Amino acid sequence: MPHSQAADLVPWLARFCGAAALNSDDTVAFLNTPVVIRDIAAGQDISLQGDEATSACLVLDGLLCTYEVVGAGSRQIQAYHLSGDMPDLPALHFGLNTHSLSALRQSKVAFITHPRLLSLIAEHPLLGACIWRKAMVDASISRSWVTNIGRRPARARLAHLFCELFARFDALGLATDATIPVWITQTEMADSQGMSTVHVNRSIQELRRSGLIKMSGKLVTIADWEGLVEAGEFEPTYLHLKSQGILPAAA
Amino acid sequence: MPHSQAADLVPWLARFCGAAALNSDDTVAFLNTPVVIRDIAAGQDISLQGDEATSACLVLDGLLCTYEVVGAGSRQIQAYHLSGDMPDLPALHFGLNTHSLSALRQSKVAFITHPRLLSLIAEHPLLGACIWRKAMVDASISRSWVTNIGRRPARARLAHLFCELFARFDALGLATDATIPVWITQTEMADSQGMSTVHVNRSIQELRRSGLIKMSGKLVTIADWEGLVEAGEFEPTYLHLKSQGILPAAA
DNA sequence: CGCCGGTTTGAAGAATTTCAAAGGGAGTGG
DNA sequence: CCACTCCCTTTGAAATTCTTCAAACCGGCG
Numbered sequence: 001m002p003h004s005q006a007a008d009l010v011p012w013l014a015r016f017c018g019a020a021a022l023n024s025d026d027t028v029a030f031l032n033t034p035v036v037i038r039d040i041a042a043g044q045d046i047s048l049q050g051d052e053a054t055s056a057c058l059v060l061d062g063l064l065c066t067y068e069v070v071g072a073g074s075r076q077i078q079a080y081h082l083s084g085d086m087p088d089l090p091a092l093h094f095g096l097n098t099h100s101l102s103a104l105r106q107s108k109v110a111f112i113t114h115p116r117l118l119s120l121i122a123e124h125p126l127l128g129a130c131i132w133r134k135a136m137v138d139a140s141i142s143r144s145w146v147t148n149i150g151r152r153p154a155r156a157r158l159a160h161l162f163c164e165l166f167a168r169f170d171a172l173g174l175a176t177d178a179t180i181p182v183w184i185t186q187t188e189m190a191d192s193q194g195m196s197t198v199h200v201n202r203s204i205q206e207l208r209r210s211g212l213i214k215m216s217g218k219l220v221t222i223a224d225w226e227g228l229v230e231a232g233e234f235e236p237t238y239l240h241l242k243s244q245g246i247l248p249a250a251a
Numbered sequence: 252m253p254h255s256q257a258a259d260l261v262p263w264l265a266r267f268c269g270a271a272a273l274n275s276d277d278t279v280a281f282l283n284t285p286v287v288i289r290d291i292a293a294g295q296d297i298s299l300q301g302d303e304a305t306s307a308c309l310v311l312d313g314l315l316c317t318y319e320v321v322g323a324g325s326r327q328i329q330a331y332h333l334s335g336d337m338p339d340l341p342a343l344h345f346g347l348n349t350h351s352l353s354a355l356r357q358s359k360v361a362f363i364t365h366p367r368l369l370s371l372i373a374e375h376p377l378l379g380a381c382i383w384r385k386a387m388v389d390a391s392i393s394r395s396w397v398t399n400i401g402r403r404p405a406r407a408r409l410a411h412l413f414c415e416l417f418a419r420f421d422a423l424g425l426a427t428d429a430t431i432p433v434w435i436t437q438t439e440m441a442d443s444q445g446m447s448t449v450h451v452n453r454s455i456q457e458l459r460r461s462g463l464i465k466m467s468g469k470l471v472t473i474a475d476w477e478g479l480v481e482a483g484e485f486e487p488t489y490l491h492l493k494s495q496g497i498l499p500a501a502a
Numbered sequence: 503c504g505c506c507g508g509t510t511t512g513a514a515g516a517a518t519t520t521c522a523a524a525g526g527g528a529g530t531g532g
Numbered sequence: 533c534c535a536c537t538c539c540c541t542t543t544g545a546a547a548t549t550c551t552t553c554a555a556a557c558c559g560g561c562g
Binding site: 031049050066070071072074075076078079090092093096098099102116122125129132135136137138139140142143144145146147149150151152156192193196233237238240 | 300301310317320321322325326327329330340341343344345347349350373376380383384386388389390391393394395396397398400401402403407410441444445484488489
């Protein structure tokens with residue numbers, strides 16, 4: 001537990017709350033609450049489905065995902081968690097992880113015990129509102145995924161995913177050059193979109209050929225935002241980003 | 252606004268809170284808050300994606316769904332909402348409906364204005380906790396759907412759906428004779444599971460032939476709970492039912 | 503009786519998965 | 533600095549699942 005956790009927590013708080021200005025009371029209370037900060041290696045699990053949950057997790061940096069393993073051993077990624085997120089809020093009220101949480105990339109994560117988090121919420125309603133709001137955004141994204149996976153063909157599905165990821169990173173101020181600032185393997189794309197790696201590969205090639213995206217190294221770059229939005233029927237309201245509407249100015 | 256709303260609200264509250272015993276203060280406050288109760292005809296929309304949201308909805312009776320219309324006009328049902336649910340909690344903190352809400356069957360619904368709901372929550376933390384908890388269960392279900400739709404083949408997908416619906420109704424005490432007490436058309440099953448009607452039809456026939464389900468009239472009856480659970484890889488923890496573990500005694 | 507919403511069937515066609523193997527790039531150890 | 537390995541991407545081709553289209557069927561209801 002490093003001496004100055006605030007250095008790590010302040011930027012997190014900014015990303016977490018976005019527009020909602022917390023008054024300094026809340027901020028101070030939050031920053032003074034003891035947390036444990038850990039670096040998690042890529043591929044490492046943070047918690048497993050069915051585990052007892054006693055603390056909640058704040059993503060300071062990196063990329064996490066919740067996932068579930070199905071039948072023949074195939075994995076379904078249910079959500080991506082970026083810096084500023086709290087991936088395991090559902091467990092706060094159950095004390096039980098309903099799904100597994102793991103780091104896709106080297107990540108920095110803070111843990112706060114449930115009792116501490118609960119008393120923070122109780123004593124600082126504004127903070128509580130932020131957390132609640134965040135949880136509802138996640139729920140909204142999750143529902144959106146149901147639609148994307150359930151009803152859109154491969155090409156559109158991936159287009160939608162890229163739009164979403166870019167929009168989310170962009171809202172955090174982390175996207176430059178129209179590029180999703182973290183790389184995602186095609187296997188991960190496949191696992192999150194409910195398709196096979198092979199098909200992801202071919203669909204991506206198609207998106208590239210149509211000039212909608214480019215690959216700079218391992219990273220996906222949006223070559224034609226309008227086109228990608230159209231291909232994926234992307235309608236960003238469900239993300240409830242602060243920068244609502246400014247978004248299209250991306251590319 | 253009928254004279255005795257309490258008559259409708261009391262059973263709802265029982266279903267909503269489940270185990271969590273509210274103290275009578277909270278209960279009284281809730282029951283005294285003015286709500287508008289409406290009957291909604293099957294097929295009627297309650298709110299549309301993008302609409303401003305000024306009140307929240309409690310499902311007293313019937314069956315609702317949130318859905319989204321995609322591309323060529325195909326519909327994706329993102330969630331089913333049974334009696335005891337609050338389908339549009341996400342909108343409470345955004346004032347904007349991210350997805351459409353509609354009645355699949357003739358339903359009875361209560362509306363409470365957002366300001367009233369918010370002050371109820373603020374003044375009655377226990378009630379707030381129930382609501383939060385409910386929202387988290389819904390989120391959990393939604394994630395589960397991502398897995399189901401993304402990674403399970405047709406037969407298993409439907410098996411899982413039937414298990415979930417039965418378990419949820421059963422937990423409300425609404426299921427008798429191992430039967431899902433509300434009928435769902437094959438078109439609705441298709442729209443919720445991201446498949447075509449034709450394929451739903453054939454997969455259902457398969458489930459029937461394998462003796463896992465029966466159809467009594469329009470209703471689905473579980474003929475072999477164990478078998479259905481296995482076919483759908485159903486693992487009910489994510490539903491966070493009070494009757495945790497008692498479930499298998501269903502059939 | 504005839505319509506209507508929903509189910510069922512057949513058959514062709516498309517999207518997607520699976521299997522199997524090759525290619526590429528970046529890091530590690532010799 | 534090369535060789536080797538590991539992880540990821542790419543390719544080919546066959547098999548399968550699933551969708552689409554189109555029509556028949558079925559039970560309830562006006």
